[in-house]
Amino acid sequence: MATTTTTTSTAFVTAATGYYESLEELVLDFLEERDIAPRTAAIASGIVLWCLFWWFLLFRARWTGYFTGGPPVVCWSPRFPIPIIGVLIEFFYSPHQMIRRCYDDYGPVFTIPVFFKRLTYLVGPEAQELFFRANDDLLSQNEVYDFMKPVFGPGVVYDCPKKNRQVQFQTMANGLRANRLKVYIPKIEQETRRYLQQELGDAGEVDLLHTLSELTILTASRCLHGDDVREHLFKEVCELYHDLDKGLVPYTPFWPTAPTTAHKKRDAARLQMVELFGDVIQQRRENPSRSDGTDILQLFMGIKYKDGTPITTEEITGLLIALLFAGQHTSCITSTWTTHLITHHQNVFDKVMAEQEAVLGNQPADYVLQYEDVQKMEMLHNSMREALRMCPTFIMVMRRAERPAPLTVNKKGSATEDRPTKTYVIPKGDFVAVSPTVSMRLDTTFKNAETYDPERFSSPREEHKTPYAYLGFGGGLHSCMGQNFAFVQVKTILSILFREYEMERVSPDLPNPGYEDMVVGPVGNCRMRYKKRQRTGAVN
8 A cells, every 4th residue: 555655646746846847937037037146046936936836736725615615625634643744644545434534524525635636525315416416517527537548548438529429328328228138148147157167167165256257257258249259369358458457556547647567568458459359340340240249349330420430440449448347347346245245144145045946946957047037036136236335346436526516415304413504615626526435334325334234225115215325336427327237247147156056155254345446346355165056956
């Protein structure tokens, strides 16, 4: 963590130094015009610029919005009681813990100054409503996620005109509709059973996170890339994806073009990925029978923008990379947590297995799962949903305020003596964030939030129906369009896994969420013992 903090700080200081040098040039020109002695000029400019440098770097962010009704600014850290820099140290040490601490101290809206940037957090369903209802004209994603351009490439998602982005998103959504999901389930089952037979066998012990990570990308490749890529180019795609993934490090959002080894490998991998898929696309156009027409790559190949311009090979590749990035982490981490939590709670496990018996108990041994079967697995569905509530994959999601944004919290009916009704105006230029890891573990958001309880989502409780309470797949205008695919993918894999094997965690303790990482996965012992079930016809 110390290395991460130092590297991120270096990125900020580098940017601030550029402003410092510009200011220095302006001041020296001013003094020369007035024929002030060089020695005096040097001393005066040094003092002025030193003050301006620190004002811009540390103090400007603290005072912005002070006279316009901005949210309270966090200026002191009880955990690291060091003037000025204590807040920075606490934030980089553990942003999750700091966000929770600030919620307790300041309420649902507060601003954390990070060098010359302001991060304004909205915590809890009421405050989060603004974040999820606002359009891009008020809270924009483009500037926040600009650091992903080197991964996705130019002209993709947030690096293209709004009209083109709408076409890209609409095509993605079409590829993830129910009629497509019905086709994907047999593909996912085929891939899962082949992997279990080849890699697990009848009994043994595995690192569950590693196993489910491999299964996730195998099944995703089959559905998204198509059979030709899965059968002939999967190894190459995996290796390149690995370099792209490892090129997203903690300092990347602040300095995405830093000349580091990780970034160089990332850039090289993207170019190789474009070349690889360029060959696939060319072969498909010359021989359409190479695809059955159901994979999303084939859909992307047919994109034409509203002005009639066809999509480029580089853009198609970028969209495929974007889909893999969006789904790989969420699916493999959520399936890992779901399996651990189900096997840790015997009452939940018994209900999941009873549901498998009820849905599939009368089917023959060679029966292939259907979309309607997966849809009936409500207990498994809610178990996954609850795992994602307790262990979401991201600490924060951000936007940038394009103009002042008013927000009222603790409205009439929810106000208390300790937390009265207040209205804030979030200043233009603030980075506005919500924290799923904090919000969904508040007892004010979900009852007994620290308890794993999948039935909280069932009738009559349905706690997730409180607007903007459940953030497992975002919400509002920018909710994740791939969430239905994620549910189908994970439920299909876990249904087969639970029916095929008896499973037991090696450690009696659950792993901990890795809140210090960019993507929050399980940290600790993820190993599982497994043994092939005796085939009874009931659950196999």
